[in-house]
Amino acid sequence: xxxxxxxxxxxxxxxxxxxxxxxxxxxxxxxxxxxxxxxxxxxxxxxxxxxxxxxxxxxxxxxxxxxxxxxxxxxxxxxxxxxxxxxxxxxxxxxxxxxxxxxxxxxxxxxxxxxxxxxxxxxxxxxxxxxxxxxxxxxxxxxxxxxxxxxxxxxxxxxxxxxxxxxxxxxxxxxxxxxxxxxxxxxxxxxxxxxxxxxxxxxxxxxxxxxxxxxxxxxxxxxxxxxxxxxxxxxxxxxxxxxxxxxxxxx
Amino acid sequence: xxxxxxxxxxxxxxxxxxxxxxxxxxxxxxxxxxxxxxxxxxxxxxxxxxxxxxxxxxxxxxxxxxxxxxxxxxxxxxxxxxxxxxxxxxxxxxxxxxxxxxxxxxxxxxxxxxxxxxxxxxxxxxxxxxxxxxxxxxxxxxxxxxxxxxxxxxxxxxxxxxxxxxxxxxxxxxxxxxxxxxxxxxxxxxxxxxxxxxxxxxxxxxxxxxxxxxxxxxxxxxxxxxxxxxxxxxxxxxxxxxxxxxxxxxxxxxxxxxxxxxxxxxxxxx
Ligand SMILES: Nc1ncnc2c1ncn2[C@@H]1O[C@H](COP(=O)(O)OP(=O)(O)O)[C@@H](O)[C@H]1O
Ligand SMILES: [Mg+2]
Numbered sequence: 177x178x179x180x181x182x183x184x185x186x187x188x189x190x191x192x193x194x195x196x197x198x199x200x201x202x203x204x205x206x207x208x209x210x211x212x213x214x215x216x217x218x219x220x221x222x223x224x225x226x227x228x229x230x231x232x233x234x235x236x237x238x239x240x241x242x243x244x245x246x247x248x249x250x251x252x253x254x255x256x257x258x259x260x261x262x263x264x265x266x267x268x269x270x271x272x273x274x275x276x277x278x279x280x281x282x283x284x285x286x287x288x289x290x291x292x293x294x295x296x297x298x299x300x301x302x303x304x305x306x307x308x309x310x311x312x313x314x315x316x317x318x319x320x321x322x323x324x325x326x327x328x329x330x331x332x333x334x335x336x337x338x339x340x341x342x343x344x345x346x347x348x349x350x351x352x353x354x355x356x357x358x359x360x361x362x363x364x365x366x367x368x369x370x371x372x373x374x375x376x377x378x379x380x381x382x383x384x385x386x387x388x389x390x391x392x393x394x395x396x397x398x399x400x401x402x403x404x405x406x407x408x409x410x411x412x413x414x415x416x417x418x419x420x421x422x423x424x425x426x427x
Numbered sequence: 428x429x430x431x432x433x434x435x436x437x438x439x440x441x442x443x444x445x446x447x448x449x450x451x452x453x454x455x456x457x458x459x460x461x462x463x464x465x466x467x468x469x470x471x472x473x474x475x476x477x478x479x480x481x482x483x484x485x486x487x488x489x490x491x492x493x494x495x496x497x498x499x500x501x502x503x504x505x506x507x508x509x510x511x512x513x514x515x516x517x518x519x520x521x522x523x524x525x526x527x528x529x530x531x532x533x534x535x536x537x538x539x540x541x542x543x544x545x546x547x548x549x550x551x552x553x554x555x556x557x558x559x560x561x562x563x564x565x566x567x568x569x570x571x572x573x574x575x576x577x578x579x580x581x582x583x584x585x586x587x588x589x590x591x592x593x594x595x596x597x598x599x600x601x602x603x604x605x606x607x608x609x610x611x612x613x614x615x616x617x618x619x620x621x622x623x624x625x626x627x628x629x630x631x632x633x634x635x636x637x638x639x640x641x642x643x644x645x646x647x648x649x650x651x652x653x654x655x656x657x658x659x660x661x662x663x664x665x666x667x668x669x670x671x672x673x674x675x676x677x678x679x680x681x682x683x684x685x686x687x688x689x690x691x692x693x694x695x696x697x
Binding site: 319322323338343 | 577578580581583584585587588589628629630
């Protein structure tokens with residue numbers, strides 16, 4: 177059995193930790209070399225612990241020990257994947273979500289065909305999960321968000337005062353407002369808020385998403401919106417969700 | 428004492444060349460300067476500084492208590508206010524610990540050094556994190572190509588989250604962008620990013636542009652930091668970088684390409 181533990185950047189979840197090990201002690205041994213001397217290696221990013229690669233599940237798992245271990249590394253475990261049902265009660269006690277199902281729902285919300293280059297509207301076969309907008313404080317980010325950095329606002333809006341760069345990721349339960357270049361992956365309404373919007377003065381992201389309905393731009397952006405003031409919002413027509421990406425004409 | 432890390436994320440972009448030239452330039456201005464090789468396992472700096480035969484003890488020996496810092500520091504043969512702390516070629520990278528590095532930095536300060544220049548290894552693993560951990564300023568070395576710019580962006584993000592200054596919520600590390608291996612001709616021909624493109628992407632103040640030059644290879648073969656190569660573009664560009672770092676106003680040079688005139692092409696340069 178391989179003991180390689182991989183840290184990958186995930187779609188919605190922040191960091192995905194794929195671990196073939198479930199013993200905190202074994203994990204500490206294996207990861208000691210990699211992170212020793214740099215306590216809190218991560219910066220508080222949310223993490224999904226994916227245990228699909230675990231071969232022999234023990235009868236007892238020290239879940240709180242695992243959570244504590246990843247917290248020491250600077251991660252905030254929010255949920256798990258690939259864990260047998262017998263542990264459901266234990267996971268609930270620790271408020272760890274079982275994301276197996278959620279992941280499936282996410283797949284369903286994605287277009288079945290590769291998204292078209294022209295960002296007219298992305299079709300979503302299933303309507304995205306609904307949720308209620310929550311009044312919460314706004315997160316202001318004064319410096320450029322850089323490649324590999326993630327801004328995560330689990331409750332409110334994000335305002336980027338100096339834009340974001342390719343390879344950055346911005347996730348907000350509410351809306352995302354951007355002054356300066358908007359690049360990277362930009363996901364608003366992450367908790368299912370259909371009213372969330374993305375508003376930018378210089379539009380040019382790699383991906384935008386609202387409440388799970390997303391659009392990528394591998395083949396570039398049309399001149400009408402590239403690097404221009406743009407807003408992105410969700411339109412629900414007869415139960416079908418579309419992304420509406422349009423220039424802001426009033427500026 | 429100010430600690431300056433020379434970093435990039437990507438390898439082979441000119442960090443060690445820059446560390447040697449920049450540290451030499453500060454020393455030439457009269458500042459007591461130490462240049463420290465954090466690239467444990469590769470050990471390149473001593474070659475570029477031309478002191479490889481004088482290495483007896485190294486950084487790791489000091490960290491492990493096998494030698495005193497004063498025994499491991501090598502006096503530079505060109506400028507007597509410059510000292511080199513070489514990395515070890517063989518020893519374990521795990522020897523670089525936060526406490527150990529901090530202790531060495533404290534000792535350098537007690538010895539009256541004005542500047543410590545930390546030559547970072549590539550990547551974002553232990554060595555690179557240790558090199559930037561105590562930095563007050565950072566020179567982010569970038570080549571005019573997309574992958575190098577992306578890696579520099581990444582390392583800027585790490586500076587903003589993993590440096591001591593960031594962790595303790597002090598004033599952030601002062602960032603400088605240095606574009607190296609710049610060919611104005613290839614930029615003109617659209618084969619490379621221009622320094623303006625790079626600056627627009629990274630949004631960090633530009634401290635200089637170092638042209639691509641064969642002189643760099645000659646210099647490193649002879650163990651002479653590039654800033655000592657009198658009369659070359661590279662030496663002058665590095666001298667400008669040092670001047671700007673010290674707050675002097677210097678216009679950018681060596682960034683535009685002029686097509687050789689017909690006469691020059693026919694008769695060679697005169
Ligand atoms: N301005 C330059 N012009 C030409 N070659 C350069 C220049 N700067 C660095 N080099 C060459 O690039 C290679 C990598 O340089 P080095 O300083 O060792 O990079 P790093 O420390 O980032 O790995 C070396 O062969 C060096 O001679
Ligand atoms: Mg090097």
